[in-house]
Amino acid sequence: MASYEARSAHIYDVIGIGFGPANLAIAGALLEQPRETCSISVDRTLFIERQLEFRWHPGMLLPGARMQISFLKDLATLRSPNSPITFVAYLHSKNRLVDFINRGNTTPTRKEYADYLAWVARYVQDQGTKVAFGEEVIGVEEAREGTVQVLSRLIATGEIIIRRAKNLIISPGGAPWVPRCIQALLPNPRIIHTAGYLSSVEPMLAVTEAATRPLRIAVVGAGQSAAEVLLDLHSRLNSMGKSAGQTHELHIIIRGGALRPSDGGPFANEIYSPDATNILYNLPGSTRKRVLADYLSTNYGAVNPRTLESLYEVMYDKKVEDGITRAKGNDSSVAGARITIMSYHDLLSAEIKAQASGETGALSLIFQNTMTKDISEATYDAVVCATGYERHSWLNLLKSSNLGRHFGLSPATDKVSLAAERDLGTVVNRKNGHSRALALALKKQGMRDTRINLEREESDALYISRRYRLLPTTDHEFSPKIYLQGCTEETHGLSETLLSVMGIRAGELVEDLCSGC
Secondary structure, three states: OEEEOOOOOOEEEEEEEOOOHHHHHHHHHHHHOOHHHOOOOHHHEEEEEOOOOOOOOHHHOOOOOEOOOOOOOOOOOOOOOOOOOOHHHHHHHOOOHHHHHHHOOOOOEHHHHHHHHHHHHHHHHHOOOEEEEOEEEEEEEEEOOOEEEEEEEEOOOOOEEEEEEEEEEEOOOOEEOOOHHHHOOOOOOOEEEHHHHHHHHHHHHHHHOOOOOOOEEEEEOOOHHHHHHHHHHHHHHHHHHHHHOOEEEEEEEOOOOOOOEOOOOOOHHHHHOHHHHHHHHOOOHHHHHHHHHHOHHHOOOOEOHHHHHHHHHHHHHHHHHHHHHHHOOOOOOOOEEEEEEEOOEEEEEEEEEOOOOOOOOEEEEEEEEOOOOOEEEEEEOEEEEOOOEEOOHHHHHHHOOOOHHHHOOOOOOOOOEEEEOHHHHHHHHHHHHHHHHHHHHHHHHOOOOOHHHHHHHOOOEEEEOOOOEEOOOOOOOOOOEEEEOOOOHHHHOHHHHOOOOHHHHHHHHHHHHHOOO
16 A cells, blocks of 8 residues: 655655665765755755665674775765764764774774764764665656656555655665576575675574584685685684584685785776776776776775785695694594685586485585586585675666656666766767658658667667766656666776765765756
8 A cells, every 4th residue: 555755745855765875975965065055955855775774784794804995985085074974073973083093004894884884874864864764665757747756665564655856866785696596596594695694694504503514615706705704604614613523614616716816006996086987987988898897806806915815824724734633644634614715616506405314405506617618516505605796776677667768768678788978969869860861761662760669779778977867868858867876887987886986976966966957
């Protein structure tokens, strides 16, 4: 049953979908925008968040895990160093500023950064920012009076709430992605994703506690999360193994030949600067793709060198222990946990089957060697997927909406790419030129104009402005502004899904939102 919030005539200036770091930075920038230069009212701004409270990656707040960026790349410093929501302001409020300086390190722990973000969330709400927690956005539609209608469902009750807004900011974040062959086995307590690791690892291990033999657990992935989870699992299994006199096995499954270090050098990191966003956005699409490919190792499928050193030390220490044991004439391995890197392994299929001992629930994984093409099978007691996130929920939301037609989208649209504003005029002119030429040719032949089919052939691109606003491709006016956050890597660069330029980006978006354009 649907219900309108308050009065059906109430219209928000802006509704933001999601209340993660991206929209949190926007909330802060809106609060700091001079009222005389911005007609957007904080009182008429709302963010809709699926979680019941603000939380940032709670599944990966592992002990000692550090951020990969400087504390100065917070939600506001690069935009406005005197902002009340900088990381320095947070430290000062907690009476830890001197202690942090004495620490001698510019990267906070992930636990502290999560606390900083929660502190900002409380601050902006105390200043009047409205957040509807515990609601999942299920639809957006074009509405009357130049507004957008947002439908959300209360997770606790299932009630549908309908709201209207003049503008929309879509910041959906990422949804955990697992390989398709493993998706078919979910839900399963023996299979978890790193997104929910801390809350799921103990139940996962509890399922296997009845086993009297050593455990075998696979971690699928080659990035930072995979390495961090591997080390945490090693610590847990090492304790279990030594207390039970067993040697547990941990396998990390990677497609390549080795775990690769992320390129964290100062020159490579310039790709995450605000200037780099400008440069990338203004490049031709094909050139931009080549540049992004050159810098993939700074973020994707790579591990921080410090983490790699820790991992190698753990693996080396196990070899030392085993060597000492063999030198004493004992052929058995030292109890604990052993890590093995399964290189050149591509996961093909997965199934649940009974083990020889009669236990049920073992996971059988089929691999293909990416070098030799040989097929192999291995059985595991549990699998951890460190396989990243997908960021397409925004696209499905627009495709299923009547808003999509303004941007060349329909429910039948298949593959979609993002393109810069510079390409929009070229495509429109090309379409119009083709259409006029075709119309003349068809008129001579007494045939109908088939322009619609031509437009469908070229409707696989969505156009987005430098300031993150989706650009309508229709001829008639469409007044609501719709923005994307955290999903425009194709046009704005690798920093899009990260924290690096979030403060700057929020300021740019808010300026555009407040403008009369």
